[in-house]
Amino acid sequence: MARRIAHLDMDAFYASVELLRYPELRGQAVVIGGGSAHQPRLLADGSRQFSRLRDYAGRGVVTTSTYEARALGVFSAMGMMKAAALAPDAVLLPTDFDSYRRYSRLFKAAVAGIAPHIEDRGIDEIYIDLSELPDDTRELALRIKAAVREHTGLSCSIGIAPNKLLAKICSDLEKPDGLTVVSLDDVPARIWPLAVRKVNGIGPKATARLAELGIATVGQVAAADPALLREHFGLNYATWLGRVSRGLDERAVVTSSEPKSISRETTFERDLHARHDREALSEIFTRLCMRLGEDLARKRYVGRTVGIKLRYSDFRTVTRDVTLPAPTADGAAIRRAAGECLRRVPLELKLRLLGVRVSALSGMDEAAPAKTATQGDLFSDL
Structure with a gap:
């Protein structure tokens, strides 16, 4: 049987989710990547006042942007200050990953109702194996696109080809809201x-x-x-x-896989010092660990190895980890173990990034409860 592999990519996903919430911004240059200070303000007349990119100060990076902002040269992973120079009048919105994850689940469920053989490739893209479905290829793709829009209000672009390599290339050829079907003869x-x-x-x-x-x-x-x-x-x-280069790729669509690790990290708006900014760092570190515990519990995993990741102001990165006597998904236990790792790294330089990771994962139903000793507050002895 000839393979039919689809790659579905949501169009400007984070930005499109925000436009559902703020429809008055449609057609405008909008950049996602701000913090809580850039939350729109509701005015007395019911309208909203939005932050502008020209007013941004810091070292954050663009998470994503609307196609109108991309036309001005603003793309994801670009430094925010550089983006502000290119598009000073662009609207700046804070990221809302909880909403993005919710819409991600919605669009994937909509696709699974039509074509269940799905490989999850991230929050906004999937591969779909259509090979065993009897429907006409283009009609099937149109049904999937319609289901995604019905369940989310968002558009997606789909590329369909004999393999994953070509399908991914083709999903980008006619964005936004595109549909491209190619064969090896079309290469x-x-x-x-x-x-x-x-x-x-x-x-x-x-x-x-x-x-x-x-x-x-x-x-x-x-x-x-x-x-x-x-x-x-x-x-x-x-x-x-x-x-x-000849369009050859034999990789299968992998419909299930176990994660090797689950992590959380954050880049600071300004460099923080372990001693002078102890209170702020402790709060950030605790929040990362607790939310990582929530991630593990939601996905029903526990892990035995807890690690940290630090990036200094000179951009050097160090990691440390510790293996626990029993696996855990408890945020407090993760925090204590991460604190032990933290005490094994030099903290004279300021920090620009802090991350926590749990690996050596197993299913929550398979593991015995963790037993971990208590530790003092992070940064308390620095």
Whole structure:
């Protein structure tokens, strides 16, 4: 049976969720990534006053943006101050991950009602194996798109192809609200003219090295001398480049998988010092640990290994972890174990990022209750 693999990608997902809440912002440049201080204010006349990007001060990054903001050069992961220089009049909204997760569950449930063979790839994208369904490919995709809109009020873009590689490329070709169906016969006309960065797995470094060789498009990779690619990329990656440039990919849609770890982290608006900002750091650390415990409980996992991640003001990153005698999902126990890890790292420099992770996971129903000793308050002896 010929494979039919779909990649569904929600359109500007976080921004689109916010536009459901604030429909008066439709058609405007909107950037998501602010904090609680950027929450819209409700005025006496019932209208809202929104923050503007030009008033932002800090070192945050853009979480996402509307297509109107992207037209001005503002994209996800861009520094907020750089974004403010490009689009000072753009509306700035705080992130609301609880809402995004809720809409993520809604759209995935809507798809599962039509095509249950789903590989979850994150909060806003999934792969769907349509191979065993009898319906016409395009009609099936339209039904899925209609179900997503009915259940969420949001649009999505779908690419359908014989494999995951091509499906992911194609879901981006006609955004927003796109539908693209390709076969292997379409690769020369539809895929080869694309820039190499459009292929998932060809990152910025590989793109730059290919450019040095005069290779800018997928078709040029396909036409390149294999020996040249091996010389500059090694055997394994060169072989992979040759295959993906021809649209070949045998990976299966994996409908179930167990996570290796679950984590929470935050980047501070300003660098914090372990001694001078002890109270603020302790509060942030406690909140991370408690919410991580809630994440584990909601997903019905417990873990035996608790770790921390610190990034200093000079951008160096360190990690430490400790293994508990029994697995836990208790936020207080995670906090105590994370505190032990914290005492094993130097804290003379200011911190810009703090994270907590629980790994060595097992199902909550399989594990015995944890027994952990109590510890003092974090940062109390610094």
